[in-house]
Amino acid sequence: MKLLFTNIKELVQVRDESVLKVSGAEMKELPSIKNAWLLVENDKIADFGSMNELPEADIDKTIDATGKIILPTWCDSHTHIVYAGNRELEFADRINGLSYEEIANRGGGILNSAKTLQETSEDSVYEQSSKRLEEVMKLGTGAVEIKSGYGLTEDAELKMLRVIKSLREKYELPVKSTFLGAHAIPKEYKSKPQEYMDLVINEILPKVADQGLAEYIDIFCEKGYFSVEDTHKLLEAAGKYGLRPKIHVNQFNAIGGVKAGVEHNALSVDHLEVMENEDIEVLKNTETMPVALPSCSLFLSIPYTPARQIIEAGLPLALATDFNPGSTPSGNMNLVVSLACIKMKMTPEEAINAATINGAYAMDLSKTHGSITKGKQANLILTKEIPSYTFLPYAFGTNSIDSVYINGEKI
Ligand SMILES: N=CN[C@@H](CCC(=O)O)C(=O)O
Ligand SMILES: [Zn+2]
CATH class of the missing domain: 2.30.40.10 (Urease, subunit C, domain 1)
Structure with missing residues (x-):
């Protein structure tokens, strides 16, 4: 043809x-x-x-x-498109004055989505997620990464990853899969977080790898979630299975996640709303792509990734949506490109490069896409x-x- x-x-x-x-x-x-x-x-x-x-x-x-x-087409290198239900009630709570952190501390946030996902059948998670995927494809997305991380038990994490696999098999666009078991500490592990890390590393990760369910490993390296030490431990273990890091760092606090990612040759370090000079320095002359998620900043009213500082330091930058039920219930890359220009002062040329070729790089797809x-x-x-x-x-x-x-x- x-x-x-x-x-x-x-x-x-x-x-x-x-x-x-x-x-x-x-x-x-x-x-x-x-x-x-x-x-x-x-x-x-x-x-x-x-x-x-x-x-x-x-x-x-x-x-x-x-x-x-x-x-x-847009290359969206950071999404959580596979989830169940929504969190519009938390949206209303935030309008009424609660912060994202306060909602999470009350058992809302990621744990709220995990509870819903655990209670939802695999077929229904697939149906809900495929609608979102079709919606973003019509908005111009032609390659996508999707994370687990709303399971937080072995069964539910594997369920999410199987849904990602089914989406990949059904749709023509490339779908890359990331294991994010270390997304939040489940309630029952609150007083013994190290046991949850052990479960992720020793029980769930080997099954994810054996079943070929993920290409990448992710962790939410952040105060109140997972430490830099946890990050090193997980990335080290995942590296033995050939899973390359793409990690959540510097969303609310700069605690050294960027450096940890670089030390494990991360394909990308994502969020970066709070950047210290040393985070920028450590990214120079590496293979790691910094990724900004401006629609998350818009939705949570948090700072935007300092794109000018990153680009002026000679670094690359990619843009992605972060489509998820809590911090970014939107997978619209067109909006992301607009926000990058309006709020991060990227030129249209920079923003389009960041959303195409650099997004493809952040999914190992720039030889075929972008x-x-x-x-x-x-x-x-x-x-x-x-x-x-x-x-x-x-x-x-x-x-x-x-x-x-x-x-x-x-x-
Ligand atoms: N920050 C960590 N994870 C998601 C939000 C998860 C949620 O609130 O459900 C993010 O990238 O913003
Ligand atoms: Zn995310």
Whole structure:
């Protein structure tokens, strides 16, 4: 099947295959071709160029993209899309003055979602989660990472991971799976948190690994959750099973989680709302991608990740949604890109790079996704008629997407 897009107003994020992430000042560059064509052959990007040099070829279908922009789909490298129920009552509690921390201390928060998940059948968790996944795909997400972490028992963690596996098998987009057993200390372990760590490390982790249910390991390294010492222990153990870290750090406090992640060659360190200079320094010259989650900052009214400081230090930055029932009940990457520009002072070019090629890197997918590159998967956003790509973050809350293609198929 050969599908040709013609008269594309601008083909955005056109890259050579050697570009796997962009860092520092490079993030300001967003290579594009104006008045372009793009050829998709089966599931892959076959070729592209300027309309002045449109080659003759046998084509099965042509789509006239006059006035429209094409860019690679968003790569959302941090989500908790698999969950059961919702937490809108806690939302109301927060409006009435309780903090996220106070709600968690009363047994709400992650423990509330864990209770609901434990009581919900695997089929129902799948149904609820697949609706969310379909919703975000229509919003332009073409690759996604999903974490466990609302189980907090062996059965429930494995249930979540099986749901992630089923989603991966059913949907065409790449779905990466992360084991987040160390997301919160269950009530019954409150007075003996080390026993919960032992359960995660010695009982659940080996089963996750044996059953091939996760590629990555995660931990919520934060005051009141898991310490830097716990983080080292877990990452060390998970490394023996080949699970690379992608970890929650520096959301409320800088306690040394970034350094711990870097020491274990984390693929990414995520959240980073509170950053000390040493957290920035330790990320320099590493393979670890910093990931910002601005819709979490919006929803919880907490600081935004200091993107300017990170980028100006020469580091890369990726953007993701953190879609989850407690701190970010939204999986809309378009909103994330807007917030990055409006609240974190990223330029549209930086934000689009962060949400595409750098997001792909943070899931080990930048060899196949995240840019318009010959041979990569044809995961594409075709916009409505819009004046420029800057219009995407500018017109926040407006759906500027005409259609989304995953592996060359319109969804
Ligand atoms: N901070 C840790 N985990 C999630 C929130 C979990 C929840 O509140 O349910 C996050 O990334 O924001
Ligand atoms: Zn998260």
